[in-house]
Structures are given as structure tokens and as C-alpha cells.
Amino acid sequence: MTQEKSNPTATIPIHLRAATAKDVPALVPLLVRLKRLNEEFDPLLKVREDVESQAEEILKRDVTNPNAVLLAAEGVGADKDKVVGVVRALIRERPFYTPEREGVIVDIYMLPLYRRKGVGEFLLREVTARLKEKGAGVVTAEFPTQNEIAVRFYAKRGFRPITSLHARSV
Amino acid sequence: MVQAEAPPSGSARGTRRKARPDPDEKEATQTAALSERSVRLAKFYQGKVEMVPKVPVRSLEDFGLWYTPGIAAVSKAIQADKDASFDLTGRWNTIAIVTDGSRVLGLGNIGPEAALPVMEGKALLFKYLGGVDAFPLPIQVASAEELVETVERIAPAVGGVNLEDIASPKCFFVLEQLQKRLPVPVWHDDQLGTAASTVAGLLNALKLTGRTIGHTRTVLLGAGAANLATARLLIALGHDPSELTLVDQKGILHAERVDLDELMLHNPWKYRIALATDGGGRKGNLSDALVGADVLLAASTPGPHTVKPDEIGRMAKSSIVFALANPVPEIYPSAALDAGAAIVATGRSDFPNQVNNSLIFPGVFRGVLDARARSIPDELVLAAAYELAARAEDVGLTPTHILPTMGEAGVFPHVAAAVAVKAVELGLARRRHSRSEFLERARARMARPALLAKALEKAGLIAPMPDERNEPRKKP
The missing domain is CATH 3.40.50.720 (NAD(P)-binding Rossmann-like Domain)
Structure with a gap:
């Protein structure tokens, strides 16, 4: 289990910790919000009717999966103990390339009031450290191509596109 | 003949109401008469403003002064200093009234040609009330970006731009971009004109009821062009954002509402206000918002039952109610006063306190x-x-x-x-x-x-x- 880590910068209005099974009910709506946001970018990202139960399943699995990093962000002060964000990342093997292990950030969602103010930067630093602990030599991020906010965020922090996923319905 | 949109009198709705004279029907009858006459006069006058010379022309010789060859020297002077165009031409007093016809009056997206009579009317108001030479300029564009670019390209001819009847949230983008890019003032009347007159009335209403803006709780019903601008101005005046509650069709606009990410992408102006106010610390609907509120500023859908008397009754003592929907306010002044409001304003001239x-x-x-x-x-x-x-x-x-x-x-x-x-x-x-x-x-x-x-x-x-x-x- 990853060790609890408190917020090093007082101005960042969140506290980040590893999620447990008890957090799953609070994390489900956040993950669903993210999927609904993704839906805005492309019709092939249309959210399924059973998105809630799917999210619950996947989050439950992540909690015990050694190749997953699942973090819960809590508020501070009056919002202490309120889950305000979720970070999901997975370790993937790279059989053909080096580095051999890749840490993929698959989901980051923060409630609107807890964005900016250095929060994204902080989350990225924390999740990267945990992925590195699990042996990742490269960190990647998955998000809809049309999400320009994400494109800008990662580009500013040294990320570049290395593979593309192109889709059409059949 | 154009049919006026008057509801038949003695409708089911009318019979249910009290014996009080019905301002709704009176207004509808008046509007019907005006509509019919407007069309007749439009046919007769074929336009409401025209260009007239403002210099003497004693003979054709004088055109050598007003036009070529003399005028070339004037052009050269402006070439040397663009701002000289304000001194040497009518630019100083000329504005463009620009619309894409996407939200004209209460008629919706009727297109630029159909917007022209409205823009002509506005040009007449500009001239008659402000002494301003205003060009009615409805333009055919496919996107907000195209609208911005088009206006940018006509800027050399004008000393200002008045945007009119452009759909929300496009209007916020267009205003913001043009204010950034143009060297002259750009105004969107549906946002700024309405917001400024609302704020003016509110300042006096607060004074009359012994309130200060820093200690007032305000509910804004409707989160369109006018109310988003009003909210911004109120905050600029020192209204505590956490005492401001915006309410739209989906209820109180707060930072955790599920449509917030959609707003972030498609209406960042509304998104920003949602974050700044966070529903004034409340969630729920209009009734929840109004409990203990000092002020209601409604700029939403026509009434007269959009806001109910018992909702006004939940407000603080001596409350202030602005019901600005046209042609029928969200609640009639008499009903709001009966329910406990101390001051009521509407958008109509046949009631006191017209916010216009x-x-x-x-x-x-x-x-x-x-x-x-x-x-x-x-x-x-x-x-x-x-x-x-x-x-x-x-x-x-x-x-x-x-x-x-x-x-x-x-x-x-x-x-x-x-x-x-x-x-x-x-x-x-x-x-x-x-x-x-x-x-x-x-x-x-x-x-x-x-x-x-x-x-x-x-x-x-x-x-x-x-x-x-x-x-x-x-x-x-």
C-alpha cells in the first residue's frame, strides 16, 4: 500500500491519499463526471447507461490491483474529509520498447472549485512519483484528442504525443 | 396583412383570474395595434434614417473640396496619423449597429435581413436620443469567429460598435474578443445596457430600504446575457459573491452542479460566475434561493407566474423585486407588493420604475x-x-x-x-x-x-x- 502523503504546499486546497474500498461510493460520481466531460469532445465517447455500475466495478478492482494507482483528493479546512477529486493510473508493460514499464494516467478529475491554484501540477507530481515506485520509466496520459485544456496542460509539463488513437464507427 | 400576436380575450386563463384590471390583456391589445401600424408605416417610409449632407454645396465646383482632388490631402494627413480620422471625418460620431440576427427581440434566430428593421429603429434611437450617427449593419456570418473578424474589418470606419441581438453565449465571446481587438469602444446593449440600468435602479432601491451593497443578499433569476453582466457589475461594486445566488432553468447555479464541465467548455462566462458565487452557499431551486434574500433580479421568462407570490414571501422584509421579462414581467408589481416587496421594478413603461x-x-x-x-x-x-x-x-x-x-x-x-x-x-x-x-x-x-x-x-x-x-x- 502506498504511504499517505500530505500536501506540501499550504496554498493547494487539497490533500491527496491512496483510495480505499470505503472511498469507492464517493469516487464513482467523480469518475462519471469525467466520462461525461469526455463525451463533450467526441460522439464516439458517448457514455453508456450503466456507467455508474461500471465505474464502481473498476474502482473496486483498482483498490486491490498492484498495477493500479488510485488516489482520492480531499478538501482541507471546512472541506476536510470531503472527496473532491480522483486520480487513476495503471502500469502497462511495453514488450517491444524501453523503458519496459509505462505508467498511464487514465483519469484525473477534480471538482471545479478545486482546479487551478497549482492543483494539477501537484497531482501530476504525486502520481508520477507513485508510478515510478512501481517501476514505470515513462509516464503517459490518455485523454480525448479534442480536449485542448488537457493538451495544453501536459504540453506545458514536457509531454509530447507519441502514439495516436484514430477511430471511426463500423 | 400581418397578424398581431394577441391572445384571444376571455381565455381560460383570464377567467380564472381575479377581477383586477388585466395589464396583460391591455398590453396585448396595445401591442396588436402598434404592430399593425408599424407594418403600415414601414411600407410608407421605407426606412427610418437616411444620410443627409452636412456641408454646403453651392455649386458642383465645391465637390473639388469635398471630394477629389482636394480630399487627397485629407487622406494623406490621416495616413500620417490614423487618429486624425477622428478629427477630419465623421468617424468621431459614427458607430455601427452590428447583429447576426441570431436572437432578435423575442423572435429568436430570424436572420440578418429580418433584423434590419430593428437595427434601423435602434439607429433612429441613437440619433434622436444620443445625436449619434449609427449604421444599421446586420451581417451574414457562419460562426462567432467570422462575426468577430467581420467587425474587426469595418472598425476603421467607426468610432464605436454597438452589438445587438446576438444569441448567448456567443455574445460574450464576440464582445470579449472585439473589446480586446478594436481601438474603439464596443458595447453589447443586451448585456451592458440592461445591466447598467438594473444596477442604477438597484443602487437607489438599496438606499431607500436602508441597505448597503456590501451587506445585501441578492438572487438573480435567469443566467443569460443581462444577468451574467449584472452579476459581474455587482461584484465589481463590492457585492459579496458568496451572497449572490444565480438561478436558471436547472435551479441554483453552484460549483458542483453536474452541468458545470459542459459550461466550462461552452459558456466559460457562466462557469466563472458559478465558481465565484458557488450558489451563494445554497443548492436547490428558486424557493431555496429566495429564503431571506434582500433582492430578486429576474431577467428570465415572461410571466406573470414565473415567480410566485409565496416565493416573494420568503424574502427578507422590505424586499426589492425587479421583474424584467418583456412583454409580461415574471410577476406583476401588484402581486409582488402584496406578497411583501417594498420596491418593484419592471421593463415596462406602464408600471412605475421602468428598467430600460x-x-x-x-x-x-x-x-x-x-x-x-x-x-x-x-x-x-x-x-x-x-x-x-x-x-x-x-x-x-x-x-x-x-x-x-x-x-x-x-x-x-x-x-x-x-x-x-x-x-x-x-x-x-x-x-x-x-x-x-x-x-x-x-x-x-x-x-x-x-x-x-x-x-x-x-x-x-x-x-x-x-x-x-x-x-x-x-x-x-
């Missing part, structure tokens, strides 16, 4: 044009609102007189002078004068169009109303 952007825009444009201002930040908008409030106070504040009426024409030059002085103060003016100089100029320039029209009527160059020729003129 026509109280603002003539003075604002006269002011920015006389100062040859480079832009029109919120400080100028607020200067207009403060001045309008002060003018009503000069006459005397009462619960039925929180704003000047359109009949108090002496108000406009004062608004102009206040705006011009503020532009000078902020370093935005190409022309610096004292307040009294600006006031004198504004008075003269605003009085001129009526004199001009009178003279033209007297000379028979403006035809009398064809349907009034044989009748004695009604006294105003």
Missing part, C-alpha cells in the same frame, strides 16, 4: 464618442449607472421613482458627461475636457437631431404620418 437600456446607451455612446475613448471597461459602465441613479435622486427617491423616466430627457447629457470624464480619468480618452465642457457638448449634440427633424418636417421633407394627415395632432 434606453436610459443608458444614448448617454454612454455620447460620452465615449465625445471623449473619443479607446475602449469601454466596466468602470465606464458603472459611471453611467451611478450617474443615472444620482439623477433620479436629484428629482427625489420614492419606492415608485428609483430611476428617471424616459421623459426626463435632461438626464442623457449628464450620463454622457459622467462617462466621458471617467474615460479621461482612466487614460482612455483621445480628447480631454472638463465635466462642464463635456456636458455642454453633449447637450448641444443631443439636442441637434430633434431640431433637424423638426426643420425637415416643417419643410415637408419628412412626410407627416399618412394615417394622421386629416386628424388633428394628438397632444403628447
Whole structure:
């Protein structure tokens, strides 16, 4: 289990910790919000009717999966103990390339009031450290191509596109 | 013949209501009569403004002065200094009234051609009330970006731009972009004109009920062009954002509402207000928002039952209610007063306290044009609102007189002078004068169009109303 880590910068209005099974009910709506946001970018990202139960399943699995990093962000002060964000990342093997292990950030969602103010930067630093602990030599991020906010965020922090996923319905 | 949109009298809705004279039906009958006459007069006059010479032409020789070859020297002077175009041409007094026809009056997206009569009417108001030469300019565009680019390209001809009847949230993008890019003031009347007159009325209503803006709880019903601008202005005036609650069709606008990410992408202006106010600390619907509120500013859907008396009853004592939907306010003044409101304003002239952007825009444009201002930040908008409030106070504040009426024409030059002085103060003016100089100029320039029209009527160059020729003129 990853060790609890408190917020090093007082101005960042969140506290980040590893999620447990008890957090799953609070994390489900956040993950669903993210999927609904993704839906805005492309019709092939249309959210399924059973998105809630799917999210619950996947989050439950992540909690015990050694190749997953699942973090819960809590508020501070009056919002202490309120889950305000979720970070999901997975370790993937790279059989053909080096580095051999890749840490993929698959989901980051923060409630609107807890964005900016250095929060994204902080989350990225924390999740990267945990992925590195699990042996990742490269960190990647998955998000809809049309999400320009994400494109800008990662580009500013040294990320570049290395593979593309192109889709059409059949 | 165009059919007027009057509901049949004695409808089921009408019979259920109390015996009180029905302002709704009266208004509908009046509107029907006006509509019919408007169409008839449009056919007769075929336009409401025209260009007339403002220089003497004694013979064709004079064209050598007004046009080539003499005029080349004037062009050269402007080539050397673009700002000289404000001195050597009519640019200083010329604006464009631009629309894409995407949200015209209550008619919706009717297209640029159909918007033209409305823009012509606005041009007439600009000329008659503000002394401003305004070009009606509906344009055919496919996107908001195209609209911005088009206006940017006509900017060399004008000293200002008035955006009109553009759908929300497109209007926020267009205004923001043009304010950034153009070297002249850009105004969107549906946002700024309405917001400024609302704020002016509110300042006086607060005064009358012993409140200060820093200690007021306000609910805004409707989160469209007008109310988003009003919310921004209130915050700029010192209203605590956490005491502001915006309510739209989906209920209270707070930071955790599920549609917030969608707003972030498609209406960042509403998103920002949602974050700044976070529902004033509340969630739920209008009823939840109104508990203990001092002020309700409704700019939403026509009533008269959009806001219910028992909802007004939940507000603080001596509450202030602005029901600004047209043609029928969200709640009738009588109903709001019965439910406990102390002061009620509407958008209509047949009730007291008309909140009307026509109280603002003539003075604002006269002011920015006389100062040859480079832009029109919120400080100028607020200067207009403060001045309008002060003018009503000069006459005397009462619960039925929180704003000047359109009949108090002496108000406009004062608004102009206040705006011009503020532009000078902020370093935005190409022309610096004292307040009294600006006031004198504004008075003269605003009085001129009526004199001009009178003279033209007297000379028979403006035809009398064809349907009034044989009748004695009604006294105003």
C-alpha cells in the first residue's frame, strides 16, 4: 500500500491519499463526471447507461490491483474529509520498447472549485512519483484528442504525443 | 396583412383570474395595434434614417473640396496619423449597429435581413436620443469567429460598435474578443445596457430600504446575457459573491452542479460566475434561493407566474423585486407588493420604475464618442449607472421613482458627461475636457437631431404620418 502523503504546499486546497474500498461510493460520481466531460469532445465517447455500475466495478478492482494507482483528493479546512477529486493510473508493460514499464494516467478529475491554484501540477507530481515506485520509466496520459485544456496542460509539463488513437464507427 | 400576436380575450386563463384590471390583456391589445401600424408605416417610409449632407454645396465646383482632388490631402494627413480620422471625418460620431440576427427581440434566430428593421429603429434611437450617427449593419456570418473578424474589418470606419441581438453565449465571446481587438469602444446593449440600468435602479432601491451593497443578499433569476453582466457589475461594486445566488432553468447555479464541465467548455462566462458565487452557499431551486434574500433580479421568462407570490414571501422584509421579462414581467408589481416587496421594478413603461437600456446607451455612446475613448471597461459602465441613479435622486427617491423616466430627457447629457470624464480619468480618452465642457457638448449634440427633424418636417421633407394627415395632432 502506498504511504499517505500530505500536501506540501499550504496554498493547494487539497490533500491527496491512496483510495480505499470505503472511498469507492464517493469516487464513482467523480469518475462519471469525467466520462461525461469526455463525451463533450467526441460522439464516439458517448457514455453508456450503466456507467455508474461500471465505474464502481473498476474502482473496486483498482483498490486491490498492484498495477493500479488510485488516489482520492480531499478538501482541507471546512472541506476536510470531503472527496473532491480522483486520480487513476495503471502500469502497462511495453514488450517491444524501453523503458519496459509505462505508467498511464487514465483519469484525473477534480471538482471545479478545486482546479487551478497549482492543483494539477501537484497531482501530476504525486502520481508520477507513485508510478515510478512501481517501476514505470515513462509516464503517459490518455485523454480525448479534442480536449485542448488537457493538451495544453501536459504540453506545458514536457509531454509530447507519441502514439495516436484514430477511430471511426463500423 | 400581418397578424398581431394577441391572445384571444376571455381565455381560460383570464377567467380564472381575479377581477383586477388585466395589464396583460391591455398590453396585448396595445401591442396588436402598434404592430399593425408599424407594418403600415414601414411600407410608407421605407426606412427610418437616411444620410443627409452636412456641408454646403453651392455649386458642383465645391465637390473639388469635398471630394477629389482636394480630399487627397485629407487622406494623406490621416495616413500620417490614423487618429486624425477622428478629427477630419465623421468617424468621431459614427458607430455601427452590428447583429447576426441570431436572437432578435423575442423572435429568436430570424436572420440578418429580418433584423434590419430593428437595427434601423435602434439607429433612429441613437440619433434622436444620443445625436449619434449609427449604421444599421446586420451581417451574414457562419460562426462567432467570422462575426468577430467581420467587425474587426469595418472598425476603421467607426468610432464605436454597438452589438445587438446576438444569441448567448456567443455574445460574450464576440464582445470579449472585439473589446480586446478594436481601438474603439464596443458595447453589447443586451448585456451592458440592461445591466447598467438594473444596477442604477438597484443602487437607489438599496438606499431607500436602508441597505448597503456590501451587506445585501441578492438572487438573480435567469443566467443569460443581462444577468451574467449584472452579476459581474455587482461584484465589481463590492457585492459579496458568496451572497449572490444565480438561478436558471436547472435551479441554483453552484460549483458542483453536474452541468458545470459542459459550461466550462461552452459558456466559460457562466462557469466563472458559478465558481465565484458557488450558489451563494445554497443548492436547490428558486424557493431555496429566495429564503431571506434582500433582492430578486429576474431577467428570465415572461410571466406573470414565473415567480410566485409565496416565493416573494420568503424574502427578507422590505424586499426589492425587479421583474424584467418583456412583454409580461415574471410577476406583476401588484402581486409582488402584496406578497411583501417594498420596491418593484419592471421593463415596462406602464408600471412605475421602468428598467430600460434606453436610459443608458444614448448617454454612454455620447460620452465615449465625445471623449473619443479607446475602449469601454466596466468602470465606464458603472459611471453611467451611478450617474443615472444620482439623477433620479436629484428629482427625489420614492419606492415608485428609483430611476428617471424616459421623459426626463435632461438626464442623457449628464450620463454622457459622467462617462466621458471617467474615460479621461482612466487614460482612455483621445480628447480631454472638463465635466462642464463635456456636458455642454453633449447637450448641444443631443439636442441637434430633434431640431433637424423638426426643420425637415416643417419643410415637408419628412412626410407627416399618412394615417394622421386629416386628424388633428394628438397632444403628447
